[in-house]
Amino acid sequence: MHLITLKNWSETKILKTVEDCLKIKKYPEKYRHAAGGLSLALLFQKTSTRTRCAGEVGIVQLGGHAHYLDWRTTNFGLADLSDEIRVLSAYVDIILARFLKHGDICEAGTAASVPIINGCCDRYHPTQALGDLMTIQEHLGRLEGVKVCFIGVHNNVCNSLIAAGMKVGLEVTVVAPEINPAAVDKELWSEASQKGCYKSVETDSIDGALGLQEIIAQNDVVYTDTWIDMEFFTDPDFAEERERRIKKMMPYQLNLALLKGLDCKIMHCLPAHRGYEIAGELLDDPRTIIFEQSENRLHSMKAIILELLGRL
Numbered sequence: 033m034h035l036i037t038l039k040n041w042s043e044t045k046i047l048k049t050v051e052d053c054l055k056i057k058k059y060p061e062k063y064r065h066a067a068g069g070l071s072l073a074l075l076f077q078k079t080s081t082r083t084r085c086a087g088e089v090g091i092v093q094l095g096g097h098a099h100y101l102d103w104r105t106t107n108f109g110l111a112d113l114s115d116e117i118r119v120l121s122a123y124v125d126i127i128l129a130r131f132l133k134h135g136d137i138c139e140a141g142t143a144a145s146v147p148i149i150n151g152c153c154d155r156y157h158p159t160q161a162l163g164d165l166m167t168i169q170e171h172l173g174r175l176e177g178v179k180v181c182f183i184g185v186h187n188n189v190c191n192s193l194i195a196a197g198m199k200v201g202l203e204v205t206v207v208a209p210e211i212n213p214a215a216v217d218k219e220l221w222s223e224a225s226q227k228g229c230y231k232s233v234e235t236d237s238i239d240g241a242l243g244l245q246e247i248i249a250q251n252d253v254v255y256t257d258t259w260i261d262m263e264f265f266t267d268p269d270f271a272e273e274r275e276r277r278i279k280k281m282m283p284y285q286l287n288l289a290l291l292k293g294l295d296c297k298i299m300h301c302l303p304a305h306r307g308y309e310i311a312g313e314l315l316d317d318p319r320t321i322i323f324e325q326s327e328n329r330l331h332s333m334k335a336i337i338l339e340l341l342g343r344l
């Protein structure tokens with residue numbers, strides 16, 4: 033069993049994992065040997081702070097071992113991905129992989145004989161979404177019927193929020209004047225919208241900042257993420273597109289003026305780009321649960337590892 037996308041995880045399994053995340057956070061000592069002697073390989077093509085640390089620290093706290101592999105220092109790039117994944121599967125018990133392309137994480141899943149966790153590709157970020165559900169449950173006391181408004185570029189994080197959310201009854205409203213091409217998943221959007229768990233607001237129909245405020249006011253949570261995925265941030269070929277996006281997206285920045293008087297929790301998967309998708313002042317706002325959300329990546333990663341290892 034893998035975690036490549038939450039689309040094929042059942043409601044029961046997602047809810048159980050969220051419960052386990054909360055138990056592991058509350059009683060970490062009970063799980064100190066839960067993955068005793070087992071090894072987790074982390075295979076990363078991209079940079080990471082949270083996902084990497086959650087995997088490395090998480091498996092050690094569960095009594096296991098972590099092996100971090102920076103893609104560029106391995107022979108993966110010289111060989112067939114499936115061959116190398118078969119080899120890695122013989123060395124370790126579970127693999128957390130952050131690949132650029134969704135197709136590659138799928139190929140790895142087919143080749144692996146141990147569980148594979150998608151640590152964020154260009155299409156989905158499922159471990160983020162499970163941590164987000166845990167955080168929403170923790171701070172709002174429920175998942176069913178919680179209204180979440182994602183404002184920004186429709187991306188991997190947004191897709192996984194929708195995929196997870198539709199299984200547990202979140203109502204996700206997306207305000208996204210831009211969609212990352214790799215994140216287009218009409219099948220997911222159509223299924224979620226038929227269930228009443230997802231709607232996309234036509235941004236041309238929004239009446240300026242006041243219109244945006246009215247939309248946010250109908251939600252319990254407002255969520256944003258980077259306008260530019262990490263692999264493009266310093267890419268000179270993306271420089272022009274980066275400037276175009278910044279100009280187009282600025283009116284959608286989360287800031288104090290926009291959220292004035294609104295009683296909603298503020299979420300962001302981090303890393304935050306202060307002054308772009310979110311004003312720095314909101315990181316310390318009493319409504320923010322961003323740092324709890326990021327801490328929860330550790331507890332939730334432990335639950336995901338144990339779930340996939342069949343140790344829960």
Ligand code: CP
Nearest residue numbers: 080081082083301302
């Ligand atoms: N949110 C998240 O996945 O952060 P990292 O890229 O630092 O892992």
Ligand code: NVA
Nearest residue numbers: 187189261262301302
């Ligand atoms: N959408 C972001 C998520 C980072 C955790 C990216 O892919 O860079």
